[in-house]
Amino acid sequence: GRVWATEAIQLQEEARDTSGLLGSYRIGGILAHIQGDQLEGMRLWERGYVLSVAYSSVVEQANFLQNLAIAYRGLDMQPEALASNLEALRLREDNQLGRIGPVLNNLGAYYSNKGDFETALQYHERNLAILKETEDTRRLAMSLANVGNCYFKLGQEETALQHVEEAIELVKATRWLREWSHSLYVYSQIRLAQQRPAEALQQAQASLDIAQQLEYTQGIYLAKEILYEAHKAMGHLQEALQYHEEYVTLKDSLASRETEKLALRQRYEEQARLDSLGxxxxxxxxxxxxxxxxxxxxxxxxxxxxxxxxxxxxxxxxxxxxxxxxxxxxxxxxxxxxxxxxxxxxxxxxxxxxxxxxxxxxIQGAILPKENRLHGLLGDYFIYYQPKDIVAGDFFWLQQQGGKTMIAVADCTGHGVPGAMVSVVCHNCLNRAVREFGLTDPAAILNKTREMVLAELTEAKEDLADGMDIALCVIEGSTLQFAGAYNSVCVLREGKEWPGLVAPESDIRFREHQDTQMLEIKGNRFPLGKFPTQKPFETRTVHLHPGDMLYLFTDGFSDQFGGQKNRKYNSARFRELLFSLHTLPPTLQLNGLKKEFMDWKGDFMQIDDVCVLGFKV
The missing domain is CATH 1.10.287 (Helix Hairpins)
Structure with missing residues:
Protein backbone atom coordinates (compact mmCIF):
# COMPACT_ATOMS: atom_id res chain seq x y z
CA GLY A 1 0.00 0.00 0.00
CA ARG A 2 2.74 2.48 0.90
CA VAL A 3 4.70 1.63 -2.27
CA TRP A 4 1.58 2.36 -4.30
CA ALA A 5 0.98 5.63 -2.45
CA THR A 6 4.61 6.74 -2.97
CA GLU A 7 4.46 5.99 -6.70
CA ALA A 8 1.11 7.80 -6.97
CA ILE A 9 2.55 10.89 -5.26
CA GLN A 10 5.52 10.97 -7.64
CA LEU A 11 3.28 10.66 -10.73
CA GLN A 12 0.82 13.28 -9.48
CA GLU A 13 3.59 15.74 -8.59
CA GLU A 14 4.95 15.41 -12.14
CA ALA A 15 1.45 15.84 -13.62
CA ARG A 16 0.58 18.67 -11.13
CA ASP A 17 -2.63 16.82 -10.27
CA THR A 18 -3.55 18.82 -7.16
CA SER A 19 -6.78 16.98 -6.32
CA GLY A 20 -5.20 13.54 -6.69
CA LEU A 21 -2.08 14.62 -4.82
CA LEU A 22 -4.12 15.76 -1.80
CA GLY A 23 -5.80 12.35 -1.63
CA SER A 24 -2.48 10.51 -1.96
CA TYR A 25 -0.90 12.58 0.83
CA ARG A 26 -3.83 11.77 3.12
CA ILE A 27 -3.92 8.02 2.34
CA GLY A 28 -0.14 7.71 2.36
CA GLY A 29 0.00 9.29 5.82
CA ILE A 30 -2.66 6.89 7.12
CA LEU A 31 -0.79 3.86 5.74
CA ALA A 32 2.50 5.08 7.25
CA HIS A 33 0.84 5.40 10.70
CA ILE A 34 -0.73 1.95 10.43
CA GLN A 35 2.71 0.49 9.70
CA GLY A 36 4.27 2.34 12.64
CA ASP A 37 6.17 5.07 10.71
CA GLN A 38 4.63 8.06 12.51
CA LEU A 39 7.21 10.58 11.31
CA GLU A 40 6.64 9.73 7.64
CA GLY A 41 2.88 9.96 8.17
CA MET A 42 3.20 13.41 9.77
CA ARG A 43 5.50 14.56 6.97
CA LEU A 44 2.94 13.57 4.31
CA TRP A 45 0.05 15.21 6.20
CA GLU A 46 2.01 18.43 6.72
CA ARG A 47 2.83 18.58 2.99
CA GLY A 48 -0.84 17.92 2.20
CA TYR A 49 -1.97 20.71 4.54
CA VAL A 50 0.40 23.25 2.95
CA LEU A 51 -0.86 22.26 -0.52
CA SER A 52 -4.53 22.49 0.56
CA VAL A 53 -3.94 26.03 1.91
CA ALA A 54 -2.22 27.07 -1.33
CA TYR A 55 -5.22 25.85 -3.35
CA SER A 56 -7.88 27.07 -0.85
CA SER A 57 -9.30 23.57 -0.32
CA VAL A 58 -11.09 24.20 2.98
CA VAL A 59 -12.39 20.63 3.34
CA GLU A 60 -8.91 19.14 2.89
CA GLN A 61 -7.41 21.73 5.25
CA ALA A 62 -9.80 20.59 7.99
CA ASN A 63 -9.11 16.90 7.27
CA PHE A 64 -5.33 17.29 7.36
CA LEU A 65 -5.49 19.40 10.54
CA GLN A 66 -7.53 16.70 12.32
CA ASN A 67 -5.06 14.00 11.29
CA LEU A 68 -2.12 16.15 12.40
CA ALA A 69 -3.81 16.91 15.72
CA ILE A 70 -4.08 13.18 16.47
CA ALA A 71 -0.43 12.65 15.47
CA TYR A 72 0.78 15.61 17.55
CA ARG A 73 -1.18 14.33 20.55
CA GLY A 74 0.39 10.89 20.09
CA LEU A 75 3.85 12.52 20.44
CA ASP A 76 2.65 14.63 23.42
CA MET A 77 3.03 17.83 21.33
CA GLN A 78 0.06 19.41 23.11
CA PRO A 79 0.27 23.07 21.89
CA GLU A 80 0.50 21.91 18.27
CA ALA A 81 -2.40 19.47 18.78
CA LEU A 82 -4.57 22.20 20.36
CA ALA A 83 -3.85 24.74 17.61
CA SER A 84 -4.62 22.15 14.88
CA ASN A 85 -7.92 21.12 16.52
CA LEU A 86 -9.05 24.72 17.05
CA GLU A 87 -8.25 25.68 13.46
CA ALA A 88 -10.03 22.55 12.14
CA LEU A 89 -13.10 23.45 14.25
CA ARG A 90 -13.04 27.04 12.97
CA LEU A 91 -12.83 25.90 9.34
CA ARG A 92 -15.69 23.42 9.73
CA GLU A 93 -17.95 25.88 11.59
CA ASP A 94 -17.20 28.94 9.42
CA ASN A 95 -17.72 26.99 6.20
CA GLN A 96 -20.59 24.78 7.45
CA LEU A 97 -18.67 21.60 6.58
CA GLY A 98 -20.25 19.44 9.31
CA ARG A 99 -18.47 16.50 11.03
CA ILE A 100 -17.31 18.62 13.97
CA GLY A 101 -17.99 15.85 16.50
CA PRO A 102 -14.50 14.22 16.37
CA VAL A 103 -12.85 17.65 16.72
CA LEU A 104 -15.02 18.49 19.73
CA ASN A 105 -14.13 15.13 21.31
CA ASN A 106 -10.40 15.73 20.77
CA LEU A 107 -10.64 19.21 22.34
CA GLY A 108 -12.54 17.78 25.30
CA ALA A 109 -9.84 15.14 25.80
CA TYR A 110 -7.10 17.80 25.59
CA TYR A 111 -8.64 19.97 28.31
CA SER A 112 -9.39 16.92 30.48
CA ASN A 113 -5.70 15.95 30.35
CA LYS A 114 -4.86 19.55 31.31
CA GLY A 115 -7.20 19.39 34.30
CA ASP A 116 -9.53 22.12 32.91
CA PHE A 117 -12.72 20.07 33.26
CA GLU A 118 -15.11 23.03 32.86
CA THR A 119 -13.80 23.74 29.35
CA ALA A 120 -13.58 20.01 28.60
CA LEU A 121 -17.24 19.59 29.61
CA GLN A 122 -18.32 22.32 27.17
CA TYR A 123 -16.73 20.50 24.23
CA HIS A 124 -17.91 17.03 25.31
CA GLU A 125 -21.53 18.21 25.79
CA ARG A 126 -21.54 19.81 22.32
CA ASN A 127 -20.30 16.50 20.90
CA LEU A 128 -22.92 14.59 22.91
CA ALA A 129 -25.75 16.75 21.55
CA ILE A 130 -24.61 15.99 17.98
CA LEU A 131 -24.26 12.23 18.59
CA LYS A 132 -27.76 11.98 20.10
CA GLU A 133 -29.10 12.93 16.65
CA THR A 134 -27.23 10.00 15.02
CA GLU A 135 -27.25 6.20 15.27
CA ASP A 136 -23.56 5.97 16.18
CA THR A 137 -24.04 4.15 19.50
CA ARG A 138 -20.33 3.45 19.95
CA ARG A 139 -19.27 7.09 19.93
CA LEU A 140 -22.43 8.06 21.86
CA ALA A 141 -21.46 5.67 24.69
CA MET A 142 -17.91 7.01 24.83
CA SER A 143 -19.21 10.61 24.82
CA LEU A 144 -21.62 9.85 27.69
CA ALA A 145 -18.74 8.37 29.70
CA ASN A 146 -16.54 11.42 28.97
CA VAL A 147 -19.31 13.83 30.06
CA GLY A 148 -19.86 11.75 33.19
CA ASN A 149 -16.13 11.84 34.00
CA CYS A 150 -16.11 15.67 33.69
CA TYR A 151 -19.10 16.02 36.02
CA PHE A 152 -17.37 13.68 38.48
CA LYS A 153 -14.18 15.76 38.41
CA LEU A 154 -16.31 18.89 39.01
CA GLY A 155 -17.95 17.31 42.11
CA GLN A 156 -21.38 16.65 40.58
CA GLU A 157 -21.40 12.91 41.29
CA GLU A 158 -25.11 12.14 40.79
CA THR A 159 -25.20 13.82 37.38
CA ALA A 160 -22.02 11.94 36.52
CA LEU A 161 -23.61 8.60 37.47
CA GLN A 162 -26.67 9.24 35.28
CA HIS A 163 -24.47 9.72 32.19
CA VAL A 164 -22.17 6.78 32.94
CA GLU A 165 -25.06 4.39 33.66
CA GLU A 166 -26.63 5.37 30.32
CA ALA A 167 -23.29 4.69 28.62
CA ILE A 168 -23.04 1.23 30.24
CA GLU A 169 -26.54 0.28 29.08
CA LEU A 170 -25.65 1.25 25.50
CA VAL A 171 -22.41 -0.73 25.34
CA LYS A 172 -24.00 -3.79 26.99
CA ALA A 173 -26.50 -3.91 24.13
CA THR A 174 -23.97 -3.26 21.35
CA ARG A 175 -20.98 -5.18 22.85
CA TRP A 176 -18.44 -2.40 22.15
CA LEU A 177 -15.87 -3.84 24.56
CA ARG A 178 -13.33 -1.00 24.77
CA GLU A 179 -16.05 1.56 25.46
CA TRP A 180 -17.62 -0.85 27.99
CA SER A 181 -14.32 -1.18 29.87
CA HIS A 182 -13.89 2.61 29.94
CA SER A 183 -17.47 3.25 31.16
CA LEU A 184 -17.12 0.67 33.95
CA TYR A 185 -13.84 2.30 35.03
CA VAL A 186 -15.47 5.75 35.29
CA TYR A 187 -18.40 4.22 37.23
CA SER A 188 -16.05 2.48 39.71
CA GLN A 189 -14.11 5.72 40.15
CA ILE A 190 -17.30 7.56 41.15
CA ARG A 191 -18.41 4.82 43.58
CA LEU A 192 -14.99 4.81 45.21
CA ALA A 193 -15.21 8.58 45.71
CA GLN A 194 -18.67 8.06 47.30
CA GLN A 195 -17.05 5.65 49.80
CA ARG A 196 -18.83 2.63 48.37
CA PRO A 197 -15.78 0.43 47.76
CA ALA A 198 -17.68 -2.84 47.31
CA GLU A 199 -19.53 -1.50 44.26
CA ALA A 200 -16.33 0.12 43.00
CA LEU A 201 -14.55 -3.25 43.38
CA GLN A 202 -17.20 -5.11 41.41
CA GLN A 203 -17.24 -2.65 38.48
CA ALA A 204 -13.44 -2.27 38.39
CA GLN A 205 -13.04 -6.06 38.23
CA ALA A 206 -15.45 -6.18 35.26
CA SER A 207 -13.52 -3.36 33.57
CA LEU A 208 -10.24 -5.26 34.13
CA ASP A 209 -11.64 -8.50 32.68
CA ILE A 210 -12.69 -6.76 29.46
CA ALA A 211 -9.43 -4.77 29.18
CA GLN A 212 -7.38 -7.97 29.59
CA GLN A 213 -9.48 -9.66 26.91
CA LEU A 214 -8.64 -6.78 24.55
CA GLU A 215 -4.99 -6.53 25.74
CA TYR A 216 -5.80 -2.85 26.36
CA THR A 217 -2.82 -1.79 28.51
CA GLN A 218 -4.12 1.64 29.57
CA GLY A 219 -7.46 0.13 30.63
CA ILE A 220 -5.70 -2.61 32.63
CA TYR A 221 -3.54 -0.01 34.36
CA LEU A 222 -6.52 2.19 35.35
CA ALA A 223 -8.66 -0.74 36.55
CA LYS A 224 -5.87 -2.13 38.76
CA GLU A 225 -5.40 1.27 40.35
CA ILE A 226 -9.10 1.28 41.39
CA LEU A 227 -8.89 -2.34 42.59
CA TYR A 228 -5.91 -1.45 44.77
CA GLU A 229 -7.76 1.53 46.32
CA ALA A 230 -11.00 -0.45 46.79
CA HIS A 231 -9.30 -3.44 48.51
CA LYS A 232 -7.36 -1.08 50.74
CA ALA A 233 -10.57 0.76 51.73
CA MET A 234 -12.24 -2.59 52.59
CA GLY A 235 -9.26 -3.78 54.65
CA HIS A 236 -8.18 -6.50 52.20
CA LEU A 237 -4.51 -5.70 52.64
CA GLN A 238 -3.07 -8.78 50.88
CA GLU A 239 -5.20 -8.22 47.76
CA ALA A 240 -4.45 -4.48 47.87
CA LEU A 241 -0.70 -5.19 47.99
CA GLN A 242 -0.98 -7.58 45.02
CA TYR A 243 -2.81 -5.05 42.85
CA HIS A 244 -0.50 -2.25 43.93
CA GLU A 245 2.54 -4.22 42.76
CA GLU A 246 0.89 -5.01 39.42
CA TYR A 247 -0.19 -1.39 39.08
CA VAL A 248 3.37 -0.12 39.69
CA THR A 249 4.78 -2.61 37.15
CA LEU A 250 2.35 -1.36 34.50
CA LYS A 251 3.15 2.23 35.42
CA ASP A 252 6.85 1.57 34.75
CA SER A 253 5.94 -0.03 31.41
CA LEU A 254 3.87 3.02 30.41
CA ALA A 255 6.72 5.29 31.50
CA SER A 256 9.06 3.45 29.11
CA ARG A 257 6.55 4.12 26.34
CA GLU A 258 6.63 7.80 27.24
CA THR A 259 10.42 7.65 26.88
CA GLU A 260 10.02 6.12 23.42
CA LYS A 261 7.50 8.82 22.59
CA LEU A 262 9.96 11.53 23.71
CA ALA A 263 12.71 10.02 21.53
CA LEU A 264 10.35 9.96 18.55
CA ARG A 265 9.35 13.58 19.16
CA GLN A 266 13.02 14.59 19.31
CA ARG A 267 13.59 12.82 15.98
CA TYR A 268 10.64 14.71 14.53
CA GLU A 269 11.94 18.06 15.80
CA GLU A 270 15.43 17.30 14.50
CA GLN A 271 14.02 16.31 11.10
CA ALA A 272 11.92 19.49 11.01
CA ARG A 273 15.04 21.54 11.77
CA LEU A 274 16.99 19.83 8.99
CA ASP A 275 14.07 20.31 6.57
CA SER A 276 14.03 24.11 7.03
CA LEU A 277 15.44 26.27 4.23
CA GLY A 278 18.07 27.84 6.45
CA ILE A 363 4.28 49.00 -4.72
CA GLN A 364 1.60 48.07 -2.20
CA GLY A 365 2.57 51.02 0.00
CA ALA A 366 2.21 53.35 -3.00
CA ILE A 367 -1.48 52.47 -3.49
CA LEU A 368 -2.41 52.96 0.19
CA PRO A 369 -3.67 56.44 1.25
CA LYS A 370 -0.92 58.75 2.52
CA GLU A 371 -0.91 60.25 6.02
CA ASN A 372 -1.61 63.83 4.89
CA ARG A 373 -4.61 62.70 2.79
CA LEU A 374 -6.01 60.66 5.66
CA HIS A 375 -5.59 63.57 8.05
CA GLY A 376 -7.14 66.02 5.57
CA LEU A 377 -10.29 63.95 5.00
CA LEU A 378 -10.72 62.20 8.38
CA GLY A 379 -9.22 64.67 10.87
CA ASP A 380 -8.30 62.95 14.13
CA TYR A 381 -7.57 59.35 13.15
CA PHE A 382 -5.24 56.39 13.67
CA ILE A 383 -4.39 53.32 11.59
CA TYR A 384 -2.91 50.11 13.05
CA TYR A 385 -1.56 48.19 10.06
CA GLN A 386 0.48 45.09 10.95
CA PRO A 387 1.04 42.65 8.04
CA LYS A 388 1.80 39.02 8.97
CA ASP A 389 4.52 38.91 6.30
CA ILE A 390 6.42 41.57 4.35
CA VAL A 391 3.37 42.23 2.17
CA ALA A 392 -0.26 41.84 3.18
CA GLY A 393 -3.72 40.83 2.01
CA ASP A 394 -5.33 43.52 4.24
CA PHE A 395 -5.54 47.10 2.95
CA PHE A 396 -7.33 50.38 3.66
CA TRP A 397 -8.86 52.67 1.00
CA LEU A 398 -9.93 56.33 0.83
CA GLN A 399 -11.70 58.35 -1.88
CA GLN A 400 -13.71 61.59 -2.14
CA GLN A 401 -16.42 62.20 -4.72
CA GLY A 402 -18.98 65.02 -4.86
CA GLY A 403 -18.60 66.08 -1.22
CA LYS A 404 -18.76 62.48 0.00
CA THR A 405 -15.86 60.80 1.82
CA MET A 406 -15.49 57.06 1.24
CA ILE A 407 -13.34 54.97 3.60
CA ALA A 408 -12.92 51.18 3.67
CA VAL A 409 -10.91 48.44 5.37
CA ALA A 410 -10.62 45.13 3.50
CA ASP A 411 -9.26 41.62 4.08
CA CYS A 412 -8.37 39.76 0.86
CA THR A 413 -8.02 35.99 0.53
CA GLY A 414 -4.74 34.81 2.06
CA HIS A 415 -1.77 36.86 3.25
CA GLY A 416 1.79 37.41 2.14
CA VAL A 417 2.49 37.55 -1.61
CA PRO A 418 -0.78 35.79 -2.72
CA GLY A 419 -2.89 38.05 -0.52
CA ALA A 420 -1.04 41.17 -1.75
CA MET A 421 -1.70 40.22 -5.38
CA VAL A 422 -5.44 39.85 -4.72
CA SER A 423 -5.45 43.15 -2.77
CA VAL A 424 -4.05 45.05 -5.79
CA VAL A 425 -6.86 43.65 -7.98
CA CYS A 426 -9.56 44.54 -5.41
CA HIS A 427 -8.11 48.00 -4.73
CA ASN A 428 -8.08 48.80 -8.46
CA CYS A 429 -11.71 47.65 -8.87
CA LEU A 430 -12.83 49.87 -5.96
CA ASN A 431 -11.16 52.87 -7.62
CA ARG A 432 -12.82 52.09 -10.96
CA ALA A 433 -16.26 51.76 -9.36
CA VAL A 434 -15.97 55.35 -8.05
CA ARG A 435 -13.86 57.10 -10.67
CA GLU A 436 -15.02 55.35 -13.85
CA PHE A 437 -18.65 54.61 -13.01
CA GLY A 438 -19.25 57.58 -10.65
CA LEU A 439 -20.83 55.46 -7.89
CA THR A 440 -21.15 56.86 -4.34
CA ASP A 441 -23.70 54.53 -2.71
CA PRO A 442 -21.69 51.93 -0.73
CA ALA A 443 -23.83 48.95 -1.79
CA ALA A 444 -23.63 50.01 -5.46
CA ILE A 445 -19.83 50.37 -5.13
CA LEU A 446 -19.51 46.85 -3.68
CA ASN A 447 -21.84 45.31 -6.28
CA LYS A 448 -19.87 46.87 -9.16
CA THR A 449 -16.53 45.97 -7.51
CA ARG A 450 -17.61 42.32 -7.14
CA GLU A 451 -18.63 42.24 -10.81
CA MET A 452 -15.20 43.51 -11.89
CA VAL A 453 -13.24 41.29 -9.45
CA LEU A 454 -15.02 38.16 -10.70
CA ALA A 455 -14.40 39.23 -14.30
CA GLU A 456 -10.68 39.70 -13.58
CA LEU A 457 -10.25 36.37 -11.76
CA THR A 458 -12.34 34.24 -14.15
CA GLU A 459 -10.01 35.17 -17.01
CA ALA A 460 -7.44 32.78 -15.43
CA LYS A 461 -7.29 29.18 -16.64
CA GLU A 462 -7.92 27.92 -13.11
CA ASP A 463 -11.22 28.46 -11.30
CA LEU A 464 -10.13 30.84 -8.52
CA ALA A 465 -12.32 31.50 -5.47
CA ASP A 466 -10.47 34.61 -4.28
CA GLY A 467 -12.08 37.84 -3.12
CA MET A 468 -12.31 39.91 0.04
CA ASP A 469 -14.24 40.76 3.20
CA ILE A 470 -14.75 44.52 3.49
CA ALA A 471 -16.36 47.29 5.55
CA LEU A 472 -17.15 50.44 3.47
CA CYS A 473 -18.43 53.77 4.87
CA VAL A 474 -19.64 56.82 2.91
CA ILE A 475 -19.90 59.99 5.01
CA GLU A 476 -21.68 63.19 3.89
CA GLY A 477 -22.18 65.77 6.61
CA SER A 478 -23.73 63.96 9.58
CA THR A 479 -25.01 61.02 7.54
CA LEU A 480 -23.20 57.69 7.50
CA GLN A 481 -24.01 55.09 4.84
CA PHE A 482 -22.51 51.63 5.28
CA ALA A 483 -22.27 48.39 3.34
CA GLY A 484 -20.07 45.40 4.06
CA ALA A 485 -19.10 41.86 3.17
CA TYR A 486 -18.90 39.96 6.53
CA ASN A 487 -17.09 42.90 8.19
CA SER A 488 -18.81 45.49 10.41
CA VAL A 489 -18.44 49.13 11.50
CA CYS A 490 -18.62 50.14 15.18
CA VAL A 491 -19.72 53.64 16.28
CA LEU A 492 -19.14 54.66 19.93
CA ARG A 493 -21.15 57.55 21.38
CA GLU A 494 -21.13 59.10 24.84
CA GLY A 495 -24.56 58.98 26.54
CA LYS A 496 -26.76 59.84 23.53
CA GLU A 497 -29.61 58.11 21.77
CA TRP A 498 -29.68 57.24 18.07
CA PRO A 499 -32.52 59.31 16.50
CA GLY A 500 -33.34 58.84 12.83
CA LEU A 501 -31.87 55.33 12.67
CA VAL A 502 -32.69 53.80 9.28
CA ALA A 503 -31.66 50.11 9.14
CA PRO A 504 -33.18 46.63 9.60
CA GLU A 505 -33.06 45.70 13.27
CA SER A 506 -31.43 42.32 12.53
CA ASP A 507 -28.37 44.14 11.15
CA ILE A 508 -27.93 46.39 14.19
CA ARG A 509 -26.53 45.51 17.60
CA PHE A 510 -26.32 47.86 20.57
CA ARG A 511 -23.92 47.47 23.50
CA GLU A 512 -23.55 49.67 26.58
CA HIS A 513 -20.70 50.26 28.96
CA GLN A 514 -21.31 52.80 31.72
CA ASP A 515 -22.38 56.01 29.85
CA THR A 516 -21.10 54.85 26.46
CA GLN A 517 -23.14 53.19 23.73
CA MET A 518 -21.72 51.13 20.88
CA LEU A 519 -23.68 50.76 17.65
CA GLU A 520 -22.44 47.89 15.48
CA ILE A 521 -23.76 47.72 11.90
CA LYS A 522 -23.12 44.30 10.44
CA GLY A 523 -22.21 43.63 6.83
CA ASN A 524 -23.97 41.09 4.62
CA ARG A 525 -23.11 37.46 5.43
CA PHE A 526 -21.33 36.68 2.17
CA PRO A 527 -17.95 37.72 0.73
CA LEU A 528 -17.12 40.00 -2.13
CA GLY A 529 -16.07 37.27 -4.54
CA LYS A 530 -17.20 33.88 -5.78
CA PHE A 531 -20.11 32.51 -3.71
CA PRO A 532 -22.87 29.93 -4.39
CA THR A 533 -25.58 32.63 -4.32
CA GLN A 534 -24.76 36.11 -5.63
CA LYS A 535 -27.08 38.44 -3.66
CA PRO A 536 -26.84 42.26 -3.94
CA PHE A 537 -25.19 44.13 -1.07
CA GLU A 538 -27.39 46.42 1.06
CA THR A 539 -26.81 49.97 2.32
CA ARG A 540 -27.53 50.91 5.96
CA THR A 541 -27.90 54.55 7.04
CA VAL A 542 -27.40 56.22 10.44
CA HIS A 543 -26.96 59.83 11.60
CA LEU A 544 -23.76 60.80 13.39
CA HIS A 545 -23.12 63.32 16.18
CA PRO A 546 -19.97 65.37 16.72
CA GLY A 547 -17.59 63.39 18.92
CA ASP A 548 -18.69 59.95 17.68
CA MET A 549 -15.78 57.52 17.26
CA LEU A 550 -15.88 55.15 14.25
CA TYR A 551 -13.89 51.91 13.92
CA LEU A 552 -13.37 49.69 10.87
CA PHE A 553 -11.29 46.51 11.19
CA THR A 554 -10.46 43.07 9.77
CA ASP A 555 -10.50 39.80 11.75
CA GLY A 556 -6.72 39.56 12.21
CA PHE A 557 -6.73 41.15 15.71
CA SER A 558 -9.61 39.09 17.15
CA ASP A 559 -8.41 35.80 15.56
CA GLN A 560 -4.88 36.00 17.03
CA PHE A 561 -3.95 33.10 19.31
CA GLY A 562 -2.18 33.93 22.58
CA GLY A 563 -2.64 34.47 26.28
CA GLN A 564 -1.86 31.89 28.95
CA LYS A 565 -4.02 29.17 27.30
CA ASN A 566 -3.17 29.97 23.65
CA ARG A 567 -6.75 30.88 22.75
CA LYS A 568 -8.16 33.36 20.25
CA TYR A 569 -8.43 36.97 21.39
CA ASN A 570 -12.08 36.84 20.09
CA SER A 571 -14.54 39.57 19.00
CA ALA A 572 -16.12 40.21 22.43
CA ARG A 573 -12.74 41.00 24.06
CA PHE A 574 -11.83 43.24 21.09
CA ARG A 575 -15.01 45.30 21.49
CA GLU A 576 -14.34 45.67 25.24
CA LEU A 577 -10.91 47.00 24.29
CA LEU A 578 -12.55 49.62 22.03
CA PHE A 579 -14.80 50.69 24.94
CA SER A 580 -11.71 51.19 27.13
CA LEU A 581 -9.77 53.21 24.53
CA HIS A 582 -12.34 55.32 22.65
CA THR A 583 -12.11 58.44 24.87
CA LEU A 584 -8.31 58.72 24.40
CA PRO A 585 -6.67 60.77 21.64
CA PRO A 586 -6.18 58.65 18.48
CA THR A 587 -2.40 58.48 18.97
CA LEU A 588 -2.83 56.96 22.44
CA GLN A 589 -5.53 54.60 21.12
CA LEU A 590 -3.01 53.33 18.55
CA ASN A 591 -0.40 52.75 21.27
CA GLY A 592 -2.97 50.89 23.37
CA LEU A 593 -3.94 48.61 20.48
CA LYS A 594 -0.30 47.81 19.68
CA LYS A 595 0.54 47.03 23.31
CA GLU A 596 -2.55 44.82 23.79
CA PHE A 597 -1.87 42.88 20.58
CA MET A 598 1.82 42.26 21.36
CA ASP A 599 1.11 41.35 25.00
CA TRP A 600 -1.58 38.86 23.93
CA LYS A 601 0.50 37.34 21.12
CA GLY A 602 3.59 36.97 23.30
CA ASP A 603 5.92 34.37 21.81
CA PHE A 604 3.23 32.88 19.59
CA MET A 605 3.32 33.34 15.82
CA GLN A 606 1.15 36.04 14.24
CA ILE A 607 -1.47 34.12 12.23
CA ASP A 608 -2.99 36.84 9.99
CA ASP A 609 -2.67 40.44 8.81
CA VAL A 610 -4.05 43.08 11.21
CA CYS A 611 -5.75 46.32 10.14
CA VAL A 612 -7.73 48.61 12.50
CA LEU A 613 -8.81 52.16 11.45
CA GLY A 614 -10.42 54.62 13.84
CA PHE A 615 -11.43 58.29 13.46
CA LYS A 616 -13.51 60.88 15.30
CA VAL A 617 -16.45 62.72 13.73
Missing part, protein backbone atom coordinates in the same frame (compact mmCIF):
# COMPACT_ATOMS: atom_id res chain seq x y z
CA UNK A 279 19.69 24.42 7.07
CA UNK A 280 20.02 23.29 3.44
CA UNK A 281 23.81 23.54 3.46
CA UNK A 282 24.13 21.69 6.77
CA UNK A 283 21.79 18.90 5.65
CA UNK A 284 23.59 18.39 2.33
CA UNK A 285 27.00 18.36 3.98
CA UNK A 286 25.78 15.86 6.58
CA UNK A 287 24.28 13.64 3.86
CA UNK A 288 27.58 13.68 1.97
CA UNK A 289 29.55 12.80 5.08
CA UNK A 290 27.08 10.04 5.98
CA UNK A 291 27.25 8.48 2.51
CA UNK A 292 31.07 8.61 2.57
CA UNK A 293 31.08 7.05 6.05
CA UNK A 294 28.77 4.21 4.95
CA UNK A 295 30.93 3.47 1.92
CA UNK A 296 34.06 3.54 4.08
CA UNK A 297 32.63 1.07 6.61
CA UNK A 298 31.59 -1.29 3.82
CA UNK A 299 35.09 -1.22 2.35
CA UNK A 300 36.65 -1.80 5.76
CA UNK A 301 34.42 -4.84 6.34
CA UNK A 302 35.33 -6.17 2.92
CA UNK A 303 39.04 -5.60 3.63
CA UNK A 304 39.05 -7.52 6.91
CA UNK A 305 36.97 -10.37 5.47
CA UNK A 306 39.36 -10.82 2.55
CA UNK A 307 42.32 -10.52 4.92
CA UNK A 308 41.01 -13.40 7.04
CA UNK A 309 40.23 -15.74 4.16
CA UNK A 310 42.87 -14.69 1.66
CA UNK A 311 45.93 -13.83 3.73
CA UNK A 312 48.17 -14.68 0.77
CA UNK A 313 46.98 -11.60 -1.13
CA UNK A 314 46.83 -9.29 1.91
CA UNK A 315 49.45 -6.94 0.53
CA UNK A 316 47.59 -6.50 -2.72
CA UNK A 317 44.32 -5.85 -0.92
CA UNK A 318 45.92 -3.19 1.30
CA UNK A 319 47.34 -1.46 -1.75
CA UNK A 320 43.93 -1.45 -3.47
CA UNK A 321 42.27 -0.21 -0.28
CA UNK A 322 44.63 2.74 0.02
CA UNK A 323 44.05 3.64 -3.60
CA UNK A 324 40.28 3.44 -3.14
CA UNK A 325 40.49 5.62 -0.04
CA UNK A 326 42.35 8.31 -1.96
CA UNK A 327 39.67 8.14 -4.66
CA UNK A 328 36.94 8.50 -2.03
CA UNK A 329 38.64 11.53 -0.53
CA UNK A 330 38.76 13.14 -3.93
CA UNK A 331 35.09 12.34 -4.48
CA UNK A 332 34.14 13.74 -1.04
CA UNK A 333 36.19 16.88 -1.70
CA UNK A 334 34.47 17.29 -5.06
CA UNK A 335 31.02 16.75 -3.53
CA UNK A 336 31.77 19.28 -0.80
CA UNK A 337 32.75 21.85 -3.43
CA UNK A 338 29.53 21.13 -5.34
CA UNK A 339 27.43 21.51 -2.19
CA UNK A 340 29.06 24.84 -1.33
CA UNK A 341 28.50 26.07 -4.87
CA UNK A 342 24.84 24.99 -4.74
CA UNK A 343 24.41 26.75 -1.39
CA UNK A 344 25.83 29.99 -2.80
CA UNK A 345 23.47 29.75 -5.77
CA UNK A 346 20.52 29.09 -3.44
CA UNK A 347 21.47 32.05 -1.27
CA UNK A 348 21.67 34.27 -4.36
CA UNK A 349 18.21 33.19 -5.49
CA UNK A 350 16.82 33.76 -1.99
CA UNK A 351 18.20 37.30 -2.03
CA UNK A 352 16.58 37.91 -5.43
CA UNK A 353 13.22 36.65 -4.14
CA UNK A 354 13.51 38.79 -0.99
CA UNK A 355 14.36 41.86 -3.10
CA UNK A 356 11.32 41.20 -5.29
CA UNK A 357 9.04 40.89 -2.24
CA UNK A 358 10.42 44.13 -0.77
CA UNK A 359 9.79 45.85 -4.09
CA UNK A 360 6.23 44.49 -4.00
CA UNK A 361 5.90 46.02 -0.53
CA UNK A 362 6.86 49.43 -1.95
Missing amino acids: NVKERQLQDSRLEASIRQRKQQTLFWGIGLFLSVVAGSIIFNRLRLTRMQRNIIRQQKDEVELAYKELDRKNQEILSSINYAKR
